[in-house]
Amino acid sequence: MSPDIVIVGAGPAGLCLARTLSGHGLSIVVLERQAEQALAEPAFDGREIALTHGSQTLLERLGLWARLPSKEVAVLRDAQVFNGPSLFALKIRAEQAGAEHLGHLVANQAIRRTAYQAVSDCADVQLLCDASVRTIEQRAGEVKLVLHDGQVLQPRLLVAADSRFSETRRQLGIGAQLKDFGKSMLVCRMQHEREHQQIAWEWFGYGQTLALLPLNGRQSSTVLTLPPREIERLQKLDEASFAREMERRFERRLGAMQLVSSRHAYPLVGAYARRMVGHRCALLGDAAVGMHPVTAHGFNFGLIGVQLLSDALLATHGKRRDIGAPAPLARYERQLRLATWPLYQATNLLVELYTNDQLPARLLRGAGLRVAQGLLPLKKGIARHLTARA
Numbered sequence: 001m002s003p004d005i006v007i008v009g010a011g012p013a014g015l016c017l018a019r020t021l022s023g024h025g026l027s028i029v030v031l032e033r034q035a036e037q038a039l040a041e042p043a044f045d046g047r048e049i050a051l052t053h054g055s056q057t058l059l060e061r062l063g064l065w066a067r068l069p070s071k072e073v074a075v076l077r078d079a080q081v082f083n084g085p086s087l088f089a090l091k092i093r094a095e096q097a098g099a100e101h102l103g104h105l106v107a108n109q110a111i112r113r114t115a116y117q118a119v120s121d122c123a124d125v126q127l128l129c130d131a132s133v134r135t136i137e138q139r140a141g142e143v144k145l146v147l148h149d150g151q152v153l154q155p156r157l158l159v160a161a162d163s164r165f166s167e168t169r170r171q172l173g174i175g176a177q178l179k180d181f182g183k184s185m186l187v188c189r190m191q192h193e194r195e196h197q198q199i200a201w202e203w204f205g206y207g208q209t210l211a212l213l214p215l216n217g218r219q220s221s222t223v224l225t226l227p228p229r230e231i232e233r234l235q236k237l238d239e240a241s242f243a244r245e246m247e248r249r250f251e252r253r254l255g256a257m258q259l260v261s262s263r264h265a266y267p268l269v270g271a272y273a274r275r276m277v278g279h280r281c282a283l284l285g286d287a288a289v290g291m292h293p294v295t296a297h298g299f300n301f302g303l304i305g306v307q308l309l310s311d312a313l314l315a316t317h318g319k320r321r322d323i324g325a326p327a328p329l330a331r332y333e334r335q336l337r338l339a340t341w342p343l344y345q346a347t348n349l350l351v352e353l354y355t356n357d358q359l360p361a362r363l364l365r366g367a368g369l370r371v372a373q374g375l376l377p378l379k380k381g382i383a384r385h386l387t388a389r390a
């Protein structure tokens with residue numbers, strides 16, 4: 001088979017790219033190792049994705065946003081950051097950017113489901129599920145994929161969108177700078193007594209990091225970062241004991257709490273690919289930039305990548321030129337790095353500082369928040385970045 005493009009990985013990034021490229025006279029194959037049923041009805045995975053206004057615009061354009069039932073979309077009005085036991089908070093308000101809210105929260109499960117639905121409508125996109133790549137050969141003028149079932153694909157361009165631990169990236173011989181934070185993140189939905197007022201919390205406690213993402217009603221996604229062994233212990237607790245422990249960890253700032261979903265744990269490993277493109281190939285989504293979730297930018301960056309890559313490919317295709325040629329790929333690489341590298345580095349630095357419990361770091365953390373609280377231009381800048389339309 002010789003499609004124009006093969007995308008490995010039908011995650012949110014791979015599916016959104018396929019949807020964006022559809023309808024322009026290109027034939028696209030999306031290859032996924034999971035069964036099609038798992039894409040059509042994805043299981044709840046605990047991730048609630050904070051989407052910027054720019055991401056919302058792109059999802060609207062792709063027809064995903066309209067498929068999301070309103071009960072699955074929660075408003076993220078403001079955000080606040082706490083340090084240690086102090087009640088002082090750095091506050092980022094939507095109104096600082098002249099907006100009503102900083103963004104929205106949508107479950108990853110819902111994003112995946114609607115992305116699958118949007119792609120299922122595209123006659124020029126073929127989904128190959130239960131499939132995986134055995135070998136990749138890159139020769140002059142072509143790239144050849146041999147699948148485990150023996151099928152051979154020879155596209156003009158291969159896109160790897162198969163997660164931050166991308167096997168395809170590896171098969172292409174592209175390295176990545178991996179940053180293992182040595183911690184795991186536990187995510188689940190909890191009901192609580194007090195209102196969250198649609199405000200997200202990031203709470204850098206001593207010995208733990210907590211976050212709270214406001215959902216609809218008196219429910220939030222709670223996010224707890226701890227060493228893996230402690231996360232395993234918390235996952236095994238019965239529901240009532242787990243709720244009591246979360247109340248204690250949140251210092252009862254939300255009153256009584258109750259677990260209302262399954263619990264999911266993720267190892268905290270950041271990834272930044274050493275190259276974003278190669279001979280007739282490009283990396284996308286977490287396979288290109290796998291962010292620490294603290295700044296809630298992984299999928300937002302994935303969508304920026306979708307936009308940049310599709311712009312470069314469609315402009316080239318429109319001029320009847322080769323979409324796998326070095327020039328459009330080099331442009332994509334340049335723009336993606338520019339858009340992601342500063343925040344990737346800043347996020348890692350923030351995590352280093354705010355998870356360091358040595359006394360000088362604790363003092364610097366508290367002082368940093370107070371200084372930032374007084375810097376209106378900084379807070380306005382963050383609010384504007386989140387609320388800017390694409």
Ligand SMILES: Cc1cc2nc3c(=O)[nH]c(=O)nc-3n(C[C@H](O)[C@H](O)[C@H](O)COP(=O)(O)OP(=O)(O)OC[C@H]3O[C@@H](n4cnc5c(N)ncnc54)[C@H](O)[C@@H]3O)c2cc1C
Binds near residue numbers: 008
């Ligand atoms: C706890 C948590 C909270 C997060 N919160 C936010 C947030 O608030 N905002 C935000 O923007 N981002 C957030 N993210 C990041 C976001 O979830 C990711 O950036 C996004 O899911 C990445 O999408 P992707 O399509 O690149 O990769 P993935 O979602 O990892 O999908 C990869 C796909 O490829 C398939 N695959 C893997 N290997 C192969 C293979 N060898 N062959 C074929 N198929 C393969 C997989 O089955 C999967 O379907 C969060 C992440 C976590 C863990």
